[in-house]
Amino acid sequence: MIRYLLLVILITVGLSAFALSLPVTPTTPLPAPYARVYDAWLQISLNDLERDLPAITAAADLAAARVVHAKTKIGFDGEAAFLNDRGYRVGGLLATDWCNFDNEPALAEIGIVLIAPRTEHYALDLAKIKDYRAHGKMVIAFGAPDMLKRLRKDGARVDAVVTTHPAPGNGLFRTAAGAPIVVTEPVANVAALWVWTGEFIAACTRRGVMPEIMQAGWNPFDARTHKPTPSPSAPVPAGQYGHAYLQAVRQQFAAVRARELPQLAAVAETLAAARRQQRQIALFSVANIPLNYQKSVPADPGYFTPITMQWFDAPEQVTLTKGDLLLCIAPVALYQGDNWQRFAEKMRERGTTLVWMVGATPAEELATLPTEELVMKQHWSLPDAAITMAGTELAILPTSGVVTEAMFQMLNAELAGRLESISLPSAGKGGR
């Protein structure tokens, strides 16, 4: 055990030292130094998650055992990215829901709750955990070691835990005043969520069942659009899917690291210049992760004004004008044409400058963008899945959530580096 701990410390210190050794001043010849630090943190976090795979598998096994015995939904609660990236995702579980206390009948259908408690809503999340347990639900808590310890101390009994690996205090950097800045919890949570989901699916196959997976073309609210979910040709061994998911995320980040950092730095420079000139910089994103939540998280720098209101609805009131900048995070379709009420066109007509972070947008559609609009690519492609299940064509475990969230935070890191005096905190193990 001691040897293991020493090994962990050595690895952590080694990786931290690697991260710290990266140049973090704007004078570096390498582009996007702050994004590189974020990327280095992410790799450490993914490594930590991989090391925890046996515990994650055990938590998934526990849930699978309950699902096999009684048909039940898996509910999600807590941190917003964790809560939202699970829902209506092709390649994700179909029988999930968010734990909506305003809809008691729907809440009653949930037998297993995955919750990522939030520091800024700690008392509420603690009360919810106690409530779930009091109502006989299985609770699996996702959180950094400090959070999990705090829950235990406050009497929150849970059935299993999944340790996530955000930076201490959530923020990766520190401002001159010592405040944490540039969030890491959403990325750490979403990565842990999909690793767990992979292990859960695998655990179900080892029990001879296959949970329903959301597939392309399905309407999650209309069972008539669903076809039976195929099962893999053989039970999936413990750890296999979790490991494969982490590998897929790493590969995508290798592509981002190799090809996108100069462009990311250029976008950050443009945005920072606009901000220095007191122009608005806004965010429009129709993706599972609602990036507009972050205003409520203390470590979020709040550089962007979110203008997305609801899925597929044009914003109610857009105050952007000439000289303002709008970051459009577009997973698949660009926000152009009648399907999007000519949103992008209207913004251009106002004189607003658009910059893009795109996912699996077809090349021919990307070619329609005006050449002066900067584009960053996330390097994932459809069907947005880390794994194709053996013996089937079923693609599972999307990576776009982690990539979207992490690239957005890398951009925040670059902005913070340009707009504020930031530094890395003293080296130490992640978690709070």
Next chain:
Amino acid sequence: MTRLFTVLCLLAITVSVWAANEPAPAPSAAAYDQWTQSCLQGLEQDMPQITRSAEMAAARYVTDETCEIGVKGEHTFAFEGTYRSGGLIRLRKPFSDDDARLAPVKIILFALREDHLGVDAAISQEYHQAGRMVIAFGEAGVVQRYRNAGGYADSVVNTHAAPHDGLFRVADGGWMVPTVPVANTAAFWTWMGEFVGACTRQGKMPPMYQGFCVKGGFARFEKLQDLKFHPEPPQLAPAGALGRAYLQGLRANLAEIREGEMADIRRAAAMLAQANAAGHGAYAFLHGHAVFRENLQGPHRPRLLTKINDDWFHQRDDMPLQAGDAVLCLGFDMVFQGEKWGHFAERARTVGATPIWCLTSYEDHDPSTPPAAELVDPQYTTADIATIPPDEILIDQRWRVGDAVVEVPGYDVKILPTSGVVAEAILWMVTAELAGLRPRE
């Protein structure tokens, strides 16, 4: 002095024991209806407190131009008031705590949940710390437990639900047939009436919906949807006037049901009981703002009916109807037939299942106004109750076109609907009657 105190204590104990031993009423639609009347009476008696609470909210709503008002809590309450004929157009639906749309909602109408008071208390503390006004709705005992759990409220509205939510005692000591859905919706609309009245006394009239089923209702909404207040100064509504007018309208509606529909409520329960006894399905197809969320499985629900729909217009595919089944079809003013409804009624009749209808017919429409058929917008409603075959039961909900019962002086439409309370009341009256018919174990 000591002797007097002892006598008083003994008296108190005796009264408590007597009260505790008072036989709970046997389940029946009539007993449920009787409780409903006492609930409305309690709300009327509390009108001064309700008015004060509404005035406090109105003062903030009027003076803070960025302030919005929203609902939260028990599901009937949370879904009854939004997007509702006769309701406040700008009322915000419940938002989760990280949703950006929660930010401007500075007044929260919060219906407490007896089963989740720890969570409710924690939520209320978050709202309070964020500077939101919290108006708690709940039965007196529930409110006390909420306070004990650390719950916060700027004001409280006693809903006069039964103390255990369930109205009737069952053999295992529990209580069944819930009263919270009716009590919460009635309290909500009474408070809303007082809120509108309080706004007028502050010199403002907030836009209120006219149902889209009324001709011109949608066009009117399109004109008003972005306004927080009408530009014209309103006529003042006196304190208590709109709340009392609502309760009066609601009582009148319920009285019509008591006098004209109770026999059909009993017949419906008997038919459902018969289906149950014969091993057939006794189902409910629930269509309506709040009642749609009811799953008939929660606390205090006797589980004598099975809900057969999980969307507004379609029956579940995994519960095919069979000969001998009976289905309570509770909706607004449309028969569940035709393509929009997946031909539910037609399919039920074809297989030999019996629909039992609980809709409004508009038959008793006020003779001083044009016929209902001339008032409704065919784009939004078929209003086709006349097509129900005479051999099928129809429990007429007896609310009028536009589903609003309160006239606001100088305002163009009536406000505050009764259909939500009525639908819940009939559902639970049928359930109570059904429970009374259940063979004793």
